[in-house]
Amino acid sequence: MSMVPPSLLCLGLCLSQSTWAQKGNLPPPHIIALPGSTVPAKSPVTLLCQGPKQAEGYRISRVGSPEPMDKEEEIAPxxxxALSIAEVTTDKTGLYHCSYQRGGRWSQFSDPLQLVMTGAYDKPSLSSMVGTVVAPGETVKLQCFSKINHDVFILTKEDGDPVTQNQSCTPQDGGRQxxxxLNPVSSTQAGTYRCYSAFLDNPYVWSQPSDPLQLQVEAPTAWHPSVETQVRLSLAALLLLVMVVLLAEAWCSQGGPSVKSDEPPPQWTDKHR
Structure with missing residues (x-):
């Protein structure tokens, strides 16, 4: 039986893995926006499609648009x-995704990126209904109010992972709120919050941001038992004391242990007679 050189085995294995990879789908890239995906009106933004080094070409487009697309603002060379947008306007907002080309094939699309324009309407107001300094575990209620009858409100957080919440609203004082x-609140939720408002039929065009609200979460304090816990501990101690007293009385009622002495009994002498 002839032996196959190890170098040929390695070559065959590498070729088989390469062939298998070419038959599979190309992994999707990642799309980001610089300096961010929430952009003030008429400000510039750049969309970047992050793919492998072997990529031969890129395509950046709006989600739902026909492919391929020839408009300069919707497809990268x-x-x-990179796709640079000199001024963000309402017609440039929406969901964007991208793909790359390698070996004559296009990859899967990236997850969509939400490109938002802010500053289209007057700013709402943001306030905390329980104060801005809270203890861990509390329920924090942040109220966002707009004088405009908007359908959607958005809460964002700075100084960390951006947390965006979209929420419906109710009429309040001639406007909407x-x-x-934030329930229960933790130290990771401390930071600077702002809210925006928008119309449901144009969800990527937001108002100006509200004034910032700084939320502080106090550090955990030493444990202090509640009144109920203190009462229970006192009753338990009293019960233990009663049991000790009862055991002591029972022990004494039985006469206790006999007393033994190592001294010899007294000897009678003539003096005692």
Missing amino acids: RKTN TIFL
Whole structure:
């Protein structure tokens, strides 16, 4: 039986893995926006499609648009992964995704990126119904109010992972408001919050941001038992004391242990007679 050289085995294995990879779907890229995906009106933004180094071309487009797309603002040139938008306007907002080309094939689309324009309407107001300094575990209610009859309110958080919540609203004082709940609040939720408002039929065009609200979460304090816990501990101690007293009385009623002495009994002498 002839032996196959290890170098040929390695070559065959590598070729088989390469062939298998070419038959599978190309993994999707990742799309980001610089300096961010929430952009003030008429400000510039750049969309980047992050794919492998072997990519031969890129395509950036709006979700739901026909492919391929020829408009300059909706498709990046073949050899670059960047799409620059000089001024963000309402017609540039929406969901964007991207793909890349390698070996004559296009990859799967990236997860969509939400490109939002802010500053289209007057700013709402943001306030905390329980104060801005809270203890861990409390329920925090943030109220966002707009004088405009908007349908949707959005809460964002800075200084960390951006947390965006979309929520419906209710009429209030000639305008609309909504309540955002942070329940239970923790130290990771401390930071600077703002809210926006928008219309449901144009969800990527937001108002100006509200004034910032700084939420502080106090550090955990030493454990202090509640009144109920203190009463229970006192009753338990009293019960233990009663049991000790009863055991002591029972022990004494039985006469206790006999007393033994190592001294010899007294000897009678003539003096005692």
